[in-house]
Amino acid sequence: MENIQGETAPVMSLKDWVISVLISFIPVIGFIMLLVWAFSDSTNPNKKNWAKATLIIFATGFVLYLVFAFIFFGAMMSAGAGGFDSM
Known part of the structure; x- marks a missing residue:
C-alpha cells in the first residue's frame, strides 16, 4: 500500500495534456514517446x-x-476454395 503522506506529484496543466495527446497521435514517434513516458522514472x-x-x-x-x-x-x-471447385 502506498504512503498517503508521501510527496505528491505536480498537477499537469491542460496545455501539458494537450501536447502529450497530440504527440501520442503521431504514428511512430507517438508510440515511442508513450513507451518513454510509461517507463521513465522522471x-x-x-x-x-x-x-x-x-x-x-x-x-x-x-x-x-x-x-x-x-x-x-x-x-x-x-x-x-469451395466456390472454385464447383466450376
Missing part, C-alpha cells in the same frame, strides 16, 4: 499512468484486430 506519475493505460488499450486493440483478421481471412479462404 515522468510525472499522472502522465506515466496515462501512458501505460494507453499502451494497454493499444495492445488490446491490436490483438483484437489480429483475431478478427485471421477469422475473416480464414472465412474468405474457405469460401473461396
Whole structure:
C-alpha cells in the first residue's frame, strides 16, 4: 500500500495534456514517446499512468484486430476454395 503522506506529484496543466495527446497521435514517434513516458522514472506519475493505460488499450486493440483478421481471412479462404471447385 502506498504512503498517503508521501510527496505528491505536480498537477499537469491542460496545455501539458494537450501536447502529450497530440504527440501520442503521431504514428511512430507517438508510440515511442508513450513507451518513454510509461517507463521513465522522471515522468510525472499522472502522465506515466496515462501512458501505460494507453499502451494497454493499444495492445488490446491490436490483438483484437489480429483475431478478427485471421477469422475473416480464414472465412474468405474457405469460401473461396469451395466456390472454385464447383466450376
